[in-house]
Amino acid sequence: MKAKQRLLVISVLLTFLICMSLIVQSYIFKKDAEEVVVYWGMTGGKVYEIQQKLKQWGYYDGPIDGIYGAKTFDAVKKFQAKNGLAVDGTVGKQTAAAMGINLGTASGGGGVSAPSRGGGGARGDGDVYLLARAVHGEARGEPYLGKVAVAAVILNRVADPRFPNTIAGVIYQPGAFTAVSDGQINLTPDEESLRAARDALNGWDPTYGAIYYYNPAKATSSWIWSRPVHLVIGKHHFAT
């Protein structure tokens, strides 16, 4: 009897705690997001922006690759020393303000993507990053070839009149990619995805013009099965 009572008390306490933590969580997360600091080891759109600014002003001479490495670190320190900021090599609120960069609350970085049709037009680094995020969300765990292929499909769609004419338009077309629907696209892309995106933008297309792909184990649409499959890489079937 005693044991049963104790069990009851414990379970009630547990339920109570879980409820409380759930509620507290949703508020804490909101708070966390407000303080964004960019530091060594980070990658992404904000790093691109920082590198671009620093390069423009002559503090930085490395590649604008969106990767916060030693060179970026040194350049940030130089910038901070010159501008009378605390020299710590990380870009917080004040350093960002001095650079004229809005760190915002999101980690993703868009950048301007010029509408590029049919392979023409200028493609900025923002496009590389956005494409890399889509690749990371859609093809994590796939071989490198499969990642380049997914990026190539997105670019093939941009050039196809049946689809929107910009990279962002294609990626964010409702229901077009599961990684966009479930938010996985917001993960920070790894180096491999960035490389794959860049290769695809440079013209490598292992699919030779595919505009669809699907995972036969997960595909729910009967329509997609009717498309002629061109090749299979990893779990993905690529089709036109």
Next chain:
Amino acid sequence: MRPRLGWFVSGLLFVALIITGVWGYNQHMQNIDYNNRTNNLYEKSFYELVGHVSNIETELSKMMVSSDQGQNIRMLSDVWRQAEFAGSNLGQLPLRHMALDKTSTFLSQLSDYCRYLTIKAGEGKPLTIEEMENLKELYNSCINLANELKVLEDSVNKGTLSWQDIRDKGNEKLEDVSQDLVTRQFTKIEETSIEYPTLIYDGPFSETLLKPKKLNIQGSNIDYREAEKIAIEFIGKDRVEKAGKGAETQGTIESWGINLETNDGEGPLYVSVSKKGGKVISVISEGIVQNTQIDYKEAEKRAKDFLEEKGYKDMEITYGQHHDGTAVFNFAFTQDDVIIYPDLIKVKVSLGTGNIIGFEAMNYLTAHRDRDLKEPKLSLEEAKKLVNNNLDITSERLAIIPNRGGDEILCYEFKGKFGEDNFIVYINADTGKEENILKY
């Protein structure tokens, strides 16, 4: 002892219930709020789409009765712009893209075609009878599209349509999807309303460009064994540790895939060899480079030597870039000192080992052929006079460039500076028209 414990437990449960209730209510309200916001975005896209299509209809109808060139330019450019917006709005609706294929193509081509006509009219050339006929057909399709959209607009106005439901249904099977009004309406548009002429003109969505590219390679078909041999030979026998069958492609471009493991630490190379004629179309690898030991100049030389060794003679570097310890070079074919940009090959070099880790010859293999280069009608000096005086010319030569419609044009290429910026200006070698300006 016992009643106190009972009170304690039920009290705690009661508090927990209240807190959970409040929390749940908040979540519910938040959910409604988010639903409204997404729904509003969908509605905005939809209403804008309807607005643009009806504006296009009006402008095209005015085109039918206008006889003034200046008016035509204004109306054509308006249609071009509005069709572009309409296409973008359409892409934001939560419908399966299969239902939108034709409508989207229609808007893309309409925008593209009107862009072409705007530019043409801007050059002082009047529209031909055929182009007017095309516009008339496009106008008729546009009327149908606008009418079908109005049916939808009515039900959106009545509030009987929830985009959220459509979005959710969009994830189900096609049979179910066709039940909802929006998809049904769009399917109707796809099946009956839109008929448009085959548009062949100088633009990226021209019918001629939408046909898939074909390899221009002669020779007989090879089997996988031969392809593997070719791939190993291409990369270099001494670099290859292991070879295995990779992704095979079918369709307009048939190729064998070979995965090669290398001994230089460059990771697997994915080689694609054409089934017909056995040419290497592309080599892809991730190219993770830890320490760079080769400088950019040296990499450039390696890329050039590699191409020559593989039998690609008379290739000239046109562009280079480097990222993360790898360098990518673009090469174009030259014939009698004329640089032929459509015959493009890309080579990627590791700045760690200096080895070739990427290759892409799709453009070259589809475009390259024996060309009969004609003498230009304009001399270099004549063409030079046509370049804007602001450009400080640093180099000049003849070049063949692709135009927007995929045709090749012979041009004089002038590289030069304006302030700190570098530009390339292309002057048509026969007509003197300024075909293109690139900034790099």
